[in-house]
Amino acid sequence: MAKRSGTGDVSSRVRLNRALVLDTAIAIADESGIESLTMRKLGEQLGVEAMSLYNHVANKDDLLTSMVDAVFAEIELPSHNDDWKSALRKRSVSFRDALSRHPWAIGVKGSGTNPGPATLRHHDRVIATFRNAGFSITMTAHAFSALDSYIYGFAMQEQSLPFTTEEETAAMAHILLAQLPTKEFPYLAELTAQHVLTPGYNYADEFPLGLDLILDGLERWL
Amino acid sequence: MAKRSGTGDVSSRVRLNRALVLDTAIAIADESGIESLTMRKLGEQLGVEAMSLYNHVANKDDLLTSMVDAVFAEIELPSHNDDWKSALRKRSVSFRDALSRHPWAIGVKGSGTNPGPATLRHHDRVIATFRNAGFSITMTAHAFSALDSYIYGFAMQEQSLPFTTEEETAAMAHILLAQLPTKEFPYLAELTAQHVLTPGYNYADEFPLGLDLILDGLERWL
DNA sequence: ACCTGAACACCGTTCAAGT
DNA sequence: ACCTGAACACCGTTCAAGT
Numbered sequence: 001m002a003k004r005s006g007t008g009d010v011s012s013r014v015r016l017n018r019a020l021v022l023d024t025a026i027a028i029a030d031e032s033g034i035e036s037l038t039m040r041k042l043g044e045q046l047g048v049e050a051m052s053l054y055n056h057v058a059n060k061d062d063l064l065t066s067m068v069d070a071v072f073a074e075i076e077l078p079s080h081n082d083d084w085k086s087a088l089r090k091r092s093v094s095f096r097d098a099l100s101r102h103p104w105a106i107g108v109k110g111s112g113t114n115p116g117p118a119t120l121r122h123h124d125r126v127i128a129t130f131r132n133a134g135f136s137i138t139m140t141a142h143a144f145s146a147l148d149s150y151i152y153g154f155a156m157q158e159q160s161l162p163f164t165t166e167e168e169t170a171a172m173a174h175i176l177l178a179q180l181p182t183k184e185f186p187y188l189a190e191l192t193a194q195h196v197l198t199p200g201y202n203y204a205d206e207f208p209l210g211l212d213l214i215l216d217g218l219e220r221w222l
Numbered sequence: 223m224a225k226r227s228g229t230g231d232v233s234s235r236v237r238l239n240r241a242l243v244l245d246t247a248i249a250i251a252d253e254s255g256i257e258s259l260t261m262r263k264l265g266e267q268l269g270v271e272a273m274s275l276y277n278h279v280a281n282k283d284d285l286l287t288s289m290v291d292a293v294f295a296e297i298e299l300p301s302h303n304d305d306w307k308s309a310l311r312k313r314s315v316s317f318r319d320a321l322s323r324h325p326w327a328i329g330v331k332g333s334g335t336n337p338g339p340a341t342l343r344h345h346d347r348v349i350a351t352f353r354n355a356g357f358s359i360t361m362t363a364h365a366f367s368a369l370d371s372y373i374y375g376f377a378m379q380e381q382s383l384p385f386t387t388e389e390e391t392a393a394m395a396h397i398l399l400a401q402l403p404t405k406e407f408p409y410l411a412e413l414t415a416q417h418v419l420t421p422g423y424n425y426a427d428e429f430p431l432g433l434d435l436i437l438d439g440l441e442r443w444l
Numbered sequence: 445a446c447c448t449g450a451a452c453a454c455c456g457t458t459c460a461a462g463t
Numbered sequence: 464a465c466c467t468g469a470a471c472a473c474c475g476t477t478c479a480a481g482t
Contacts, residue, residue: 015446016446016447038473038474038475039474039475039476040473040474040475048447048448049447049448049449050475050476051447051448051449051476051477051478052446052447052448054476054477055445055446055447056446059475059476060475060476106378107329107331109329109381109382110382111382112379112382112383112384113382113384120402120406120407120410121406121407123407123410124406124407124408124409124410125409127409127410127412127413128408128409131409131412137412137413137416137417138417140413140417141413141417141418141428142428142431142432145376145379145425145428145431145432146372146428146431146432146435146436148375148379149371149372149375149376149378149379149432150368150371150372150375150432151375152374152375152378152379153370153371153372153373153374153375153376153378154367154371154375156328156371156374156375156378157334157367157370157371157374160331160332160333160334160335161334162334162335180342184342184343184346185342185343185345185346186346187346187347187349187350187353188342188345188346188349190349190353190359191349191359191362191363194359195359195360195362195363196363203367206363206364206367206368209364209367209368210364210367210368210371210372210436213368213436213439213440213443214368214432214435214436214439216439217435217436217438217439218435221435237465238465238466260454260455260456261455261456261457262454262455262456270466270467271466271467271468272456272457273457273458273459273466273467273468274465274466274467276457276458277464277465277466278465281456281457282456282457
């Protein structure tokens with residue numbers, strides 16, 4: 001009775017399975033951060049001892065890389081019905097949205113080493129979109145690298161910001177500005193005061209500008 | 223005598239200080255990866271118990287964020303003598319080089335929350351370069367975000383690759399290709415076989431292409 | 445086939461004690 | 464002022480034992 005508090009399963013306890021373990025792990029990482037996702041806590045949340053989890057995942061690394069593949073499964077694939085540019089624009093926005101919902105995903109190391117099926121599928125469809133638009137193999141590699149580097153890097157910068165809501169941003173910027181030696185860093189102070197502290201400022205709004213810059217540049221490559 | 227094996231100080235033991243602690247921590251992270259940088263191991267390397275380190279750093283978080291600031295100090299600042307584009311091009315290449323020498327630096331969370339003096343100085347000088355080139359405050363913010371997102375993301379993708387040398391790349395690509403269901407992922411297979419397995423392929427070579435794409439795009443914004 | 449309890453070899457960090 | 468030894472509350476993971 002005391003053991004079951006986590007999930008709130010009312011009737012009989014749900015039989016553990018890999019999908020349930022993954023979903024619960026993702027929920028914990030989303031809510032409390034990846035650093036608080038421990039095998040013991042995950043077990044507790046599922047009403048089970050930590051050691052039971054090893055019947056469903058090989059180890060914590062297996063758990064983490066599978067979680068990343070689950071995030072890739074959430075990304076909208078480029079559509080065959082759109083032209084290449086708007087197809088890739090939509091999937092890029094969807095990609096950033098997924099990384100924004102699951103900020104821990106970009107920090108999981110080793111997920112590039114052995115990508116899961118959803119990740120492979122996603123990459124294959126993006127490459128297909130470039131190739132069918134007329135990009136050569138070499139140019140496709142260049143384009144893919146440039147576009148996804150931007151998306152990953154944007155998500156990383158967004159994640160590293162110490163604020164999310166507009167109110168938090170304003171409050172944080174005020175504190176930073178107060179601490180900042182403005183004599184020494186005048187340009188940084190100016191940007192903070194006159195851009196970040198502007199009403200309605202939201203870093204996420206910067207995303208489409210850089211995205212279009214890159215997509216326009218890729219179009220020029222064609 | 224047994225205790226001093228790590229550093230190899232011959233004569234009297236070197237007095238511990240913050241700079242020595244930071245440099246040794248960076249050396250460990252560079253050589254063995256950030257996951258093997260523990261307070262106990264760092265102490266051992268310095269010929270001291272782990273607890274002594276707390277006389278020089280507040281805690282492990284303080285250590286990590288200070289290490290990141292030391293990496294920023296290695297980046298070449300944009301020169302006043304170059305035009306804005308080549309000044310930012312040089313510092314961008316230098317930025318990627320620094321992240322390539324210290325791949326753990328992009329994974330340190332919380333380093334964006336309270337940036338160190340070298341980081342602030344670096345940001346200030348990059349913003350200054352945009353402003354003096356004629357970018358408005360708003361356009362400077364857009365440009366800065368786009369450019370550094372690309373650099374961070376490229377470094378992250380580069381780091382997540384399971385190979386570094388050309389030989390490793392070819393060997394790894396062969397293995398990946400053999401495992402890959404080529405019927406299911408034909409475009410990914412094609413790119414791997416005909417681009418990655420090309421003699422002389424090196425992912426790092428992709429960097430300048432995306433960089434110039436972005437810098438040219440920014441120039442068009444002016 | 446799945447779950448558990450105890451144990452192992454680790455972590456970061458504290459605190460009182462030494463010099 | 465700096466360093467140490469013991470201890471605390473954690474980790475991931477193993478293994479034999481239970482059902």
